[in-house]
Amino acid sequence: MKDAFSTFHPIVNFAYFTGVILFGMFFLHPILLGIAMISAFTYSVMLNGKRTIRINLFYMIPMMLLMSLLNPAFNHEGKTILFYLKNGNPITLESILYGIAAACMFVTVILWFSCYNAVMTSDKFIYLFGRIIPSLSLILSMVLRFVPRYAAQIKVISKAQKCIGRDVSQGNILRRAKNGIHIVSIMTTWALENAIETADSMRSRGYGLPNRTSFSLFCFDNRDKAVLTVIMGLVTIVLAGSAAGENTMRFFPSIKAAKVSFSAIIVYCAYLILCILPAFINIMEGVKWRHIESKI
């Protein structure tokens, strides 16, 4: 399924991810942590499919376990002492729980980053930042383009070298290594000369003149306006809740979370809606499409 949230204006995407990643980094309250982790996981599965599940099983869970174990080994704060290590340092319940919470937070942020990578493609990034930091975004886009291009060029050079018996697959091991270095050296020369050519071509096509447009054009339409307003509203509610201390969490010396009150529930709901928003938009789009399809 195509991701509907990616079709929004880059500024909406960027604002959203800035919000959820920052919130994900700061909130340690178990309920908010759970909300963020589940929604980030759901959305990243929607975006990346089976790969996410595999990565999560093989990397994230061991990493979480490691982090949860590492923290109590070095951190001996907290008043509930479970047992003592051989060197006399205590292992406390609080430090174990804190390790788990920090591990969840870390995984959540990484999941959000993986969603960010899928949604904020480099052309969107460059569209957004092309005006503020034009040279930097130009360099970024060029490097991203150069890497696959060099890989292709290396193949070309390697084939040509093969004809004169100088490929990495020919000769003894020392010879091969030498040939390999030689190919890379040819590549470098080509890359540099080619780069100058590109630069001159850019200049003759008017690089650096004012009022030039981007490669990808995005319109900020009513749909974007609506979603951006919703995101801003939710972010404001969560921030207000955070300022009022509804989602603070203390681990040391004893665990103390903010009480679940009526206003806290509002904050939780707002955070839940915020985190699940892209997944929700995707599902709504799917339903809409079904509906239109069934009419035909």
Place this chain on the structure above:
Amino acid sequence: MPEHKPTDKRMSRRTLLAAILILFIIPGTILFGVFFLNDRKYYFISLLIIMYTMLPFVMVFENRKPQARELIIIAVLAAIAVAGRAAFFMLPQFKPVVAVVIIAGVCFGGEAGFLVGAVAGFVSNFFFGQGPWTPWQMFCFGIIGFVAGILYKKGILKKTRLSLCIFGGLATFIIYGGIINIGSLLMFTSQFSWKALFATYISGFWFDIVHAIATAFFLYIISQTMIEKLDRIKIKYGLIEDVN
């Protein structure tokens, strides 16, 4: 090819500003995070660092009209570094990135070295996965390029193989290893303690050694040809230095 001695040993005001930013303000921010924010906001600190790493860039290029040629040379070097990192993906830590960054710093000056390093760190993570470690890598790669550029300008670092290899190995071990271990400690545990830091250094020791050897190895192999090519390009087309 005769070696071109840097004629002007004084640093420009911009380089000085960038040096202050990189050498004092960034570590200061890290320490501020460690001691005053109780080190619970390490993500926030990482984001601040990523902003600082952009600043020297802004100072170098966004203020004056950058020439397409300068931009593209930096992009080429960063792309070579990224491609090098991708080519050796199967050997952990055995990467030529630092070597390329040092060569860039020596040939095109500190800021260019910094940019090549930071951009290579950022872009290669598009292929390897972005995460909270990105700013740390950007900073570590960048600062090595910057230091290489400054030391060359000061005449301490030479373009000879021996000099580059010694600098590369030491810089990778001390600067990269020294900083990235702090970064990984802050990423994986929540509370800073000297004991934990010491443990991280111990556990990272072999990785850092391998990385340092890799840098020296790549510098030994590629430095002379690369420098020759870059100098040739520089002279042929009159790049960065002449523009200033």
